[in-house]
Amino acid sequence: NAGVTQTPKFRVLKTGQSMTLLCAQDMNHEYMYWYRQDPGMGLRLIHYSVGEGTTAKGEVPDGYNVSRLKKQNFLLGLESAAPSQTSVYFCASTLLTRPSGGVFSTDTQYFGPGTRLTVL
Amino acid sequence: DAKTTQPPSMDCAEGRAANLPCNHSTISGNEYVYWYRQIHSQGPQYIIHGLKNNETNEMASLIITEDRKSSTLILPHATLRDTAVYYCIVRPLRGTYKYIFGTGTRLKVLA
Secondary structure (H helix, E strand, C coil), X not given: CCCEEEXXXXXXXXXXXXXXXXXXXXXXXXXXXXXXXXXXXXXXXXXXXXXXXXXXXXXXXXXXXXXXXXCCEEEEEECCCCHHHCEEEEEEEECEECCCCCCCEECCCEECXXXXXXXC | CCCXXXXXXXXXXXXXXXXXXXXXXXXXXXEEEEEEEECCCCCCEEXXXXXXXXXXXXXXXXXXXXXXXXXXXXXXXXXXXXXXXXXXXXXXXXXXXXXXXXXXEEEEEEC
């Protein structure tokens, strides 16, 4: 298994340009997440998805859009990049379990290697 | 989700045990303690989690106090490759998608 992969690994954009970051996982996980990490800080959740065709906002969603057309892929889009979006972006996925009659449970998260984005 | 407090940095001699503390005084009864680490800007890596009993796996041990207000992650024989930022996270096992990552503890293992 490749686990969680991210494309591209590095990218430099000019202000106003657009781009899409791709996250792929081959573990059949239901939940997928996009985080950003700024220097010296922890990870902050941008958007997440609980399954194919569904997405939801996290803590810092402004300026980003996402799509999950296939269960194994989660795309993060920047429509008009700004210098404040310079960051390292991490994708993660997790398995969802639902015991019979019980509340859903999310397992540990598996992270990709990250994408370093610089917006000039 | 309960808030956690960790020291910003620690040093440990190679081969010695590294003990990383975490305070979570507002933890709820259904919240677990999770530990992840991030090596040199790679994606975070799961280490261990527990509810109230001490836990051990091939990577580390987790000691949770009886009142569950604090915990300690123990790396029994630290190596240079254990140099990383370690995150303590408190979250329910069920019914939530969220992981709240703080700033963690930067552990430096010294040769």
